[in-house]
Amino acid sequence: MKLTSQKTDFSKWYLETVKKADLMSYAPVRGCMTFKPASYALWEKIKELLDQRFKATGHENAYFPMLIPESLLKKETNHIEGFNPELPWVTEAAGKKLEERLAIRPTSETIIGHMYSQWIKSYRDLPLLLNQWCNVIRWEKRTLPFIRTTEFLWQEGHTAHATKAEAEAETLAMLEIYQQIIEQKLAIPCWPGRKTPLEKFAGACDTYSIELMLKDGKALQAATSHFMGTNFAKAFEIKFLDQNNNLEYAYTTSWGTTTRLIGALIMAHGDDKGLIIPPEIAPTQVIIVPVGPAKSAPHVHEAAEKLKQELTAAKILVKTDLSLESAGWKFNEWELRGIPLRIEIGPRDLEKQQLVLARRDTGEKQTIPSENSHLIIKKILSEIQTNLFSLALERQEKACHVEVECLADLKKETDFFGWVLGGWCGDNTCEEKIKAETSFTARNIPTNPPCKKEYCFACGSKSKATVWYARAY
Amino acid sequence: MKLTSQKTDFSKWYLETVKKADLMSYAPVRGCMTFKPASYALWEKIKELLDQRFKATGHENAYFPMLIPESLLKKETNHIEGFNPELPWVTEAAGKKLEERLAIRPTSETIIGHMYSQWIKSYRDLPLLLNQWCNVIRWEKRTLPFIRTTEFLWQEGHTAHATKAEAEAETLAMLEIYQQIIEQKLAIPCWPGRKTPLEKFAGACDTYSIELMLKDGKALQAATSHFMGTNFAKAFEIKFLDQNNNLEYAYTTSWGTTTRLIGALIMAHGDDKGLIIPPEIAPTQVIIVPVGPAKSAPHVHEAAEKLKQELTAAKILVKTDLSLESAGWKFNEWELRGIPLRIEIGPRDLEKQQLVLARRDTGEKQTIPSENSHLIIKKILSEIQTNLFSLALERQEKACHVEVECLADLKKETDFFGWVLGGWCGDNTCEEKIKAETSFTARNIPTNPPCKKEYCFACGSKSKATVWYARAY
Numbered sequence: 001m002k003l004t005s006q007k008t009d010f011s012k013w014y015l016e017t018v019k020k021a022d023l024m025s026y027a028p029v030r031g032c033m034t035f036k037p038a039s040y041a042l043w044e045k046i047k048e049l050l051d052q053r054f055k056a057t058g059h060e061n062a063y064f065p066m067l068i069p070e071s072l073l074k075k076e077t078n079h080i081e082g083f084n085p086e087l088p089w090v091t092e093a094a095g096k097k098l099e100e101r102l103a104i105r106p107t108s109e110t111i112i113g114h115m116y117s118q119w120i121k122s123y124r125d126l127p128l129l130l131n132q133w134c135n136v137i138r139w140e141k142r143t144l145p146f147i148r149t150t151e152f153l154w155q156e157g158h159t160a161h162a163t164k165a166e167a168e169a170e171t172l173a174m175l176e177i178y179q180q181i182i183e184q185k186l187a188i189p190c191w192p193g194r195k196t197p198l199e200k201f202a203g204a205c206d207t208y209s210i211e212l213m214l215k216d217g218k219a220l221q222a223a224t225s226h227f228m229g230t231n232f233a234k235a236f237e238i239k240f241l242d243q244n245n246n247l248e249y250a251y252t253t254s255w256g257t258t259t260r261l262i263g264a265l266i267m268a269h270g271d272d273k274g275l276i277i278p279p280e281i282a283p284t285q286v287i288i289v290p291v292g293p294a295k296s297a298p299h300v301h302e303a304a305e306k307l308k309q310e311l312t313a314a315k316i317l318v319k320t321d322l323s324l325e326s327a328g329w330k331f332n333e334w335e336l337r338g339i340p341l342r343i344e345i346g347p348r349d350l351e352k353q354q355l356v357l358a359r360r361d362t363g364e365k366q367t368i369p370s371e372n373s374h375l376i377i378k379k380i381l382s383e384i385q386t387n388l389f390s391l392a393l394e395r396q397e398k399a400c401h402v403e404v405e406c407l408a409d410l411k412k413e414t415d416f417f418g419w420v421l422g423g424w425c426g427d428n429t430c431e432e433k434i435k436a437e438t439s440f441t442a443r444n445i446p447t448n449p450p451c452k453k454e455y456c457f458a459c460g461s462k463s464k465a466t467v468w469y470a471r472a473y
Numbered sequence: 474m475k476l477t478s479q480k481t482d483f484s485k486w487y488l489e490t491v492k493k494a495d496l497m498s499y500a501p502v503r504g505c506m507t508f509k510p511a512s513y514a515l516w517e518k519i520k521e522l523l524d525q526r527f528k529a530t531g532h533e534n535a536y537f538p539m540l541i542p543e544s545l546l547k548k549e550t551n552h553i554e555g556f557n558p559e560l561p562w563v564t565e566a567a568g569k570k571l572e573e574r575l576a577i578r579p580t581s582e583t584i585i586g587h588m589y590s591q592w593i594k595s596y597r598d599l600p601l602l603l604n605q606w607c608n609v610i611r612w613e614k615r616t617l618p619f620i621r622t623t624e625f626l627w628q629e630g631h632t633a634h635a636t637k638a639e640a641e642a643e644t645l646a647m648l649e650i651y652q653q654i655i656e657q658k659l660a661i662p663c664w665p666g667r668k669t670p671l672e673k674f675a676g677a678c679d680t681y682s683i684e685l686m687l688k689d690g691k692a693l694q695a696a697t698s699h700f701m702g703t704n705f706a707k708a709f710e711i712k713f714l715d716q717n718n719n720l721e722y723a724y725t726t727s728w729g730t731t732t733r734l735i736g737a738l739i740m741a742h743g744d745d746k747g748l749i750i751p752p753e754i755a756p757t758q759v760i761i762v763p764v765g766p767a768k769s770a771p772h773v774h775e776a777a778e779k780l781k782q783e784l785t786a787a788k789i790l791v792k793t794d795l796s797l798e799s800a801g802w803k804f805n806e807w808e809l810r811g812i813p814l815r816i817e818i819g820p821r822d823l824e825k826q827q828l829v830l831a832r833r834d835t836g837e838k839q840t841i842p843s844e845n846s847h848l849i850i851k852k853i854l855s856e857i858q859t860n861l862f863s864l865a866l867e868r869q870e871k872a873c874h875v876e877v878e879c880l881a882d883l884k885k886e887t888d889f890f891g892w893v894l895g896g897w898c899g900d901n902t903c904e905e906k907i908k909a910e911t912s913f914t915a916r917n918i919p920t921n922p923p924c925k926k927e928y929c930f931a932c933g934s935k936s937k938a939t940v941w942y943a944r945a946y
Binding site: 025027028029032033034035036037040041043044060061062063064065066067068069072084085086087088089090091092093094095101102104111114115118119130134135137139141150151153 | 498500501502505506507508509510513514516517533534535536537538539540541542545557558559560561562563564565566567568574575577584587588591592603607608610612614623624626
């Protein structure tokens with residue numbers, strides 16, 4: 001059964017694709033889902049790549065408790081106000097009512113702030129650079145597989161520094177790591193930038209985000225990095241003796257990305273046949289399928305297994321599909337699952353010492369000699385990676401509208417596709433007006449905007465910042 | 474400040490060691506703790522080693538939701554009875570009382586059983602071999618860092634099979650993987666065996682365990698593997714059409730190990746100076762410390778860094794300690810943290826082109842030529858690994874008493890150290906009597922007992938099984 005086409009109904013296409021490509025199952029708790037092996041393997045790849053970068057930049061992993069006493073959560077006023085509507089509470093345990101309610105972490109600034117205040121005593125204890133990989137829960141009203149689920153998996157980095165400058169540099173350095181992984185490995189172009197005050201993290205001084213454009217023209221916040229100033233240090237008494245023996249508050253940061261990157265990957269590259277996974281992040285880069293009249297003959301299966309071993313030795317992630325299904329069925333199935341490259345191998349190919357390759361991104365087929373095939377295959381995988389990024393960039397460029405000058409113009413277009421770049425006077429009411437009248441929200445103030453906007457998109461007065469506005473997930 | 478000696482007070486030694494070696498901090502929720510980088514790095518190593526074995530034997534990772542509706546938990550009667558006293562309940566979320574209480578998983582048989590019943594339709598879907606790495610919560614009465622904490626990290630494998638024989642083979646195969654990792658990497662000798670009915674997992678047909686002996690002579694259950702028969706399949710309707718088109722119940726298994734392995738490592742090898750980490754599991758195998766009158770001279774620090782690079786190139790996990798503390802302070806600190814091998818490097822050593830090595834396990838020092846030092850160092854690390862296992866085995870053999878014939882004899886010895894091997898008539902009341910009168914519990918019925926016991930340890934009648942009895946964590 002074919003997928004609904006993206007043009008007909010993008011949401012329906014997405015929901016069908018995540019089910020049919022065997023990525024997830026709905027769970028019996030509202031908004032919760034099971035990450036099946038095909039999606040969890042993507043998360044493991046993302047984890048591995050990020051974890052390497054975090055460690056290479058001096059961070060260590062730790063694990064903090066999931067249950068947070070209510071009193072601790074309340075210490076930073078803005079923070080609790082921001083998260084309170086989404087918190088699940090443990091009120092009973094082991095048959096008894098608890099004396100104090102315990103929240104399941106929606107994020108860990110408070111429990112980590114509490115621990116940091118005990119660990120940090122002197123400038124010698126700084127910087128403290130920790131990260132944790134864990135699950136969190138936010139009781140969201142509207143959920144969507146991978147993109148917004150009640151429980152999700154993520155990493156959250158939490159650092160403490162002696163100076164403001166160092167903490168600010170950390171905030172931006174981590175944003176850059178996200179950008180590198182998302183652009184180089186997930187092949188999705190990024191818009192890094194700063195959030196407006198209305199959109200920033202509850203308790204932060206500054207929030208930076210990476211915004212992505214998906215194939216339906218909507219925006220997705222893919223990662224955030226927060227500079228907390230001394231807000232959490234003051235709430236949790238994170239103080240240190242500096243080199244002159246003065247007691248000072250530390251500057252803290254936090255930064256995170258989540259399993260929503262899996263959703264981003266699907267909606268940034270997928271097509272009417274299903275997923276397209278960029279080779280750099282694909283748990284399986286190549287699928288070998290026997291074809292032709294004698295496709296089940298032992299010598300064809302042997303050749304497929306031998307080829308698999310050769311490619312594995314060349315560090316290509318490869319599987320064979322020797323099941324009894326028809327070749328056509330297998331082609332569809334592996335296309336649906338987004339494997340970047342298919343190799344067809346049949347009796348005639350063996351005779352001619354050749355292989356037939358089919359690219360998932362372009363659908364192109366080509367025949368190559370079997371000898372040293374890994375060299376050509378690696379080259380093609382690299383081309384697929386580059387091509388996916390280019391295609392996404394091209395789509396983004398077409399849909400990033402810098403020519404729409406004001407809210408009135410935007411409202412004229414009923415079926416507007418993409419984002420608009422608009423000026424902002426600095427007044428929250430202008431941002432709120434845009435949201436109320438178009439459902440476009442301020443995504444971020446891009447670090448490198450395509451151009452600068454002189455007048456506020458909403459009120460037309462002098463602009464203080466240039467902002468991406470878009471419908472967002 | 475010195476640690477309390479193990480002889481004086483083993484528990485006190487343990488609690489001091491986990492704090493001073495910077496492994497953990499207590500958290501503000503009863504029985505919860507923070508895994509600091511030094512202990513989390515051990516868990517990452519254990520995870521990596523186990524994960525490789527699980528994948529190499531055909532298992533895939535997935536992630537199931539943490540919150541389990543009460544109705545689902547109640548489906549397997551023995552299971553809910555076993556876990557009910559330890560469950561924490563979420564009763565409110567997003568400002569509202571929930572219609573149904575949600576338990577935080579103590580283990581995931583129920584939610585996974587629910588999902589498997591949807592996924593498994595035909596014999597072609599079997600075996601289904603999944604594992605997940607996650608956190609779980611059990612509201613335990615008495616807690617101890619790493620060994621028994623309210624929240625802990627673990628992996629839980631859950632498999633479904635078409636035949637009983639296949640599921641039983643899986644149960645034992647996974648137990649063997651635990652044994653391999655614990656013996657070969659953690660250097661702790663294992664006693665694999667089957668649990669008595671009183672000690673088996675709530676809902677299982679058979680539970681197998683790996684029991685370890687710690688330096689205080691007490692037992693620790695380090696890993697378990699459960700054969701569920703069709704108990705969970707019947708409770709959750711996990712049925713499949715077999716090759717003859719008959720609808721049959723699947724046979725399921727589950728198996729897990731936890732962060733308590735970190736506690737096992739500490740209590741199996743540690744001494745009065747602190748931790749001793751076996752090289753195969755050590756995140757840092759070698760610490761390089763500059764020594765001598767000119768230990769802070771640039772050329773000494775350069776030599777230390779150069780040596781670090783050489784050893785890193787040879788895949789030895791090495792760090793330098795170039796801080797301003799005294800060499801003596803550093804020696805104590807790295808001994809406390811259990812780094813298997815220390816290299817001292819000073820101006821005189823540089824002149825003589827030599828290095829001084831100090832083993833953590835024996836305290837022995839030796840001088841070796843600097844050229845190609847990685848070869849000797851690798852050999853010594855391997856010797857340390859072997860020696861730690863031998864020492865643990867020797868201790869175990871001394872403390873595994875096969876000569877104590879009956880409960881009366883055991884009760885005579887007020888300060889009994891170690892385990893006893895005793896017969897068991899098969900009657901639960903005999904097992905309960907031993908527990909009540911000595912606090913020794915049935916650890917397991919070892920797969921390969923040192924000898925067979927003909928008469929029941931408690932009642933003296935004909936024995937049906939030979940059992941390890943011990944005080945346990």
